[in-house]
Amino acid sequence: MEISWLQAALLGLFACLSSMPGLGGTTFGNYTLGRPLVAGMVVGAILGDLRTGIMVGAAMQLVYIALVTPGGTVSADVRAVSYIGIPLAMVALKAYGLDPAASDGVSLATGFGVLVGTVGTVLFYLTATMNLLWQGIGWNAIEKGNYKQIYRVNMLYPWVSHILCSFIPALIMCRLGAPAVDAIKMYLPMDGLAMKTIFTVGSLLPAVGVAILLKQICLKATDFIPFFFGFTLAASMGLNLVSATVIAAMFAFIKYEIKTAKLATKFAGGATDTDEEEDI
Amino acid sequence: MEKQLSKKTLNKSFWLWFYGNLTCFSQEHMQTFGYLSAMLPICEELYAGEPDKLARSMKTYTAFFNTEPQIGAIVVGVTAGLEQARANGEPVDDETINGLRAGLMGPLAGIGDSLIVGTVIPILLGIALGLASGGSIIGPLFYVVTWNLFALLGMRFIYFKGYQLGGKAVEILVGEKAQAIRESIQIVGAMVIGAVAASWINVSTAYKMLDANGEVIVDLNNSLNSVYPKLLTAVTVVICWWLMSKRKISPTKVMGILVVVAFVGVLIGFFNPGLQY
Incomplete structure (x- = not known):
């Protein structure tokens, strides 16, 4: 050529x-x-x-x-x-x-x-x-x-x-x-x-x-878990990349929901604290 | 009368940054000239007929600048807003502007490198690789369209947010909600890269233990794969990671080490690509 x-x-x-x-x-x-x-x-x-x-x-x-x-x-x-x-x-x-x-x-x-x-x-x-x-x-x-x-x-x-x-x-x-x-x-x-x-x-x-x-x-050992989860999906379960991405997106969604729920409780908690202080 | 930057000028400044942030890169000044050219239309409009003020303001932006240039669009937007405030007589001086620029460069480079270059691009490329199997053009086209749309719309959004909200706009990128989104996207990144590694990397050994009659007793590659499919590939990746992050060896040197490993492996018969004409 x-x-x-x-x-x-x-x-x-x-x-x-x-x-x-x-x-x-x-x-x-x-x-x-x-x-x-x-x-x-x-x-x-x-x-x-x-x-x-x-x-x-x-x-x-x-x-x-x-x-x-x-x-x-x-x-x-x-x-x-x-x-x-x-x-x-x-x-x-x-x-x-x-x-x-x-x-x-x-x-x-x-x-x-x-x-x-x-x-x-x-x-x-x-x-x-x-x-x-x-x-x-x-x-x-x-x-x-x-x-x-x-x-x-x-x-x-x-x-x-x-x-x-x-x-x-x-x-x-x-x-x-x-x-x-x-x-x-x-x-x-x-x-x-x-x-x-x-x-x-x-x-x-x-x-x-x-x-x-x-x-x-990956800074610590547990950071490898999502990596090996994806690796296993493809290597052992034979999923293609698009399917693996969809599954990954689901996990990311769950993580996001948990994170924002935590934030919400934190802010709600903060608000109650100030209320109590005002009462006193 | 209050000076107000026109939409046209802001657009021009945005496009100059979008295109020219690294076109005249040097190790010494990095993105400084990209920044100067993006600020020039802003300063020219604000200080038309006032050459002294124009000179003063352009001098401000001769200070060194370097960050992840795509996420850095927000800084250009913020300084456009600050410059407008300065033109309207608000107490904004060189120190305010350059203090802010210097303060944002580091953190934004960290977020940009890990979120955009280290997560979003690999995810899109991972999907594109999947779509490109068999040499299909859909793979590369998918990447070209999704990445450019994402980058262009994202950069426009943060540039104009930066202009409107000033320093507070950075909350969009570093606030708690942004952090939750970032951590979630990173999970996708890690999983997709795992799947990419398993689908595309293929490290295998040719080692077979033979008995006296030449019958195969142990086929090492099969044995390893029955423990965990693609075990050897996974081990190779982890060793490379360990060399780079725990032993602080540069990627180029790790590649050199692999050349030696491959050579020795071929010599002793551990690796054999099984080639023939």
């Missing part, structure tokens, strides 16, 4: 829009176009294989299901994961002749994507550093009272950072990635140690994505 210059350029454009700090904005850029599941759909449409794109995106989404960037520290870069990793993973799947629906296909895609995403972190730091240039222009303009310049500093000049740090890397890596993947295939046969390791890593990595999320919501 080849990626043409035009296709690679389109992928580069989406890389500019989707990154953190992207030019599609936080909500629609980073948190929509940058999510691997959505990116899978976009990349699939660009490369002419929607189904494979979405399946690769879904596999990779799991690793980054809770990609939080507290205070601007990142552990992976979405533009690299989504618009370099996903297209190259699709190329690799085609090169090795694997089905994206099978578990080995999923593992290969995940392994490839995460590798690229981790390497891509450097793009984030380059973009953020380069933006300091534009901000320098901005501080000068504010000194002089030329406020209109703020709009250009905030929304126009960062395009230069992105052409250098998002567009060009995605363009080149996607265009030259396909021959590279073919070369890798020549030297690394699928039953060799290296490929077996890549596949195994691919099957283990989503656990990190889920664990990043658990780190935020």
Whole structure:
């Protein structure tokens, strides 16, 4: 599977829009176009294989299901994961002749994507550093009272950072990635140690994505109960995700009712207290 | 005459924040320029023909700002209201505004990161993953529509509440009722993530104990699954959690550890993806 210059350029454009700090904005850029599941759909449409794109995106989404960037520290870069990793993973799947629906296909895609995403972190730091240039222009303009310049500093000049740090890397890596993947295939046969390791890593990595999320919501042992309740619903009882969500919503509803009932008694109690004091 | 910000200006300010909160991000100033550009239409309308006051007010917002930008829309709304009060001669100074901004940044970042990025997005993505099985386009489309509607309407709501109610608006997000809602949504988050982990992660071992004739005595993967289905997957997730939250190892390093574990596991035959052409 080849990626043409035009296709690679389109992928580069989406890389500019989707990154953190992207030019599609936080909500629609980073948190929509940058999510691997959505990116899978976009990349699939660009490369002419929607189904494979979405399946690769879904596999990779799991690793980054809770990609939080507290205070601007990142552990992976979405533009690299989504618009370099996903297209190259699709190329690799085609090169090795694997089905994206099978578990080995999923593992290969995940392994490839995460590798690229981790390497891509450097793009984030380059973009953020380069933006300091534009901000320098901005501080000068504010000194002089030329406020209109703020709009250009905030929304126009960062395009230069992105052409250098998002567009060009995605363009080149996607265009030259396909021959590279073919070369890798020549030297690394699928039953060799290296490929077996890549596949195994691919099957283990989503656990990190889920664990990043658990780190935020599970502070003590009992916090794991809802997690394992959901896990059991799917693993042992075979419920799909929509059904599991409905059941979860019911529990959340009960919890909310109990909480608000407690609040109501607290306020009611408070009111009686003051009444008594007034009586005295 | 009382100065009153027009609906048009407030809308412009909201959209500038909605789109531009992080477009010119740097490690040094983070969201400061996004904030400046969202406040510019506000200040320009309030101080038309008063360049001194315009300069004074714009200078206020050159102070550093960074929070979870989506929930942070409420702070921009609150300062729009405060700036209007200042233009009408009320005792609002730089310290009032920047004290409030600095005081809200931390708590709102905490709520935003855990509630929006850590709960709402994973829930929506979890459902979308379920709908995307088999490569169906309904999954990604579901996420694009629900997430953007939720974020856009939510941000608009808190921006304008912030403008109308001022500092009190923050109660909507941090009050007791809000806390009850947050804790309830977090239950959904934890359960959906559990179901996502069980549906999509597949850690299995190829280890089999053989007797002298080459017959399988113990198929470890089957034995483990008969104790608790997908036990190995659950254990892997908990180990990763333990490494990150109890041993304080960064996610990137945990990924590195997994590469080593996978390599050794493949060498000794514990892991074998069973690949062939």
